[in-house]
Amino acid sequence: MMAGPQPQVDGNADRTTTVRLSGEVRADTLAGVRDAFDSVVGSGPLVVDLSAVTYLDGAAVALLLEVAAERSLELVVGPGCAVFSVVAVSGLDQVAVVR
Numbered sequence: 001m002m003a004g005p006q007p008q009v010d011g012n013a014d015r016t017t018t019v020r021l022s023g024e025v026r027a028d029t030l031a032g033v034r035d036a037f038d039s040v041v042g043s044g045p046l047v048v049d050l051s052a053v054t055y056l057d058g059a060a061v062a063l064l065l066e067v068a069a070e071r072s073l074e075l076v077v078g079p080g081c082a083v084f085s086v087v088a089v090s091g092l093d094q095v096a097v098v099r
Contacts, residue, residue: 007036016044018076022052027059037067045097046071050087051078061090068095075099 008020017040025033040046046067050056067073073096077084087093 007033009036009039012047014044015042016047016074017042018047018049020049020052022054024055025053025060026055026057030059030063033060034063037063044072045074047074047076049076049078050083051076051081054082056083056086061086061092064092065090065095068092073097 006022010018010020012018019033019036019040021033037046048064048067064073064075075087075092075096075098077087077098087098092098
């Protein structure tokens with residue numbers, strides 16, 4: 001099993017929480033990502049920064065869709081983001097705010 005991305009969880013001044021991901025986010029590396037998402041409490045939107053993600057597989061997309069169904073989700077993709085097309089094609093841009 002490969003080591004997964006090391007999510008960084010930060011509280012924001014507006015009382016939202018940002019989970020920053022990097023590298024490849026795949027089925028075999030999702031445990032830490034799921035734990036980071038589960039650690040975020042509160043009713044505000046969960047902000048997930050994907051700007052440093054280089055690969056996002058179907059299992060990762062399914063997890064993000066699950067989160068979007070449970071709470072408000074914002075995705076940060078940044079200019080030239082490697083996974084921007086995955087966000088658009090998967091429909092994540094229809095269930096989450098993309099910035």
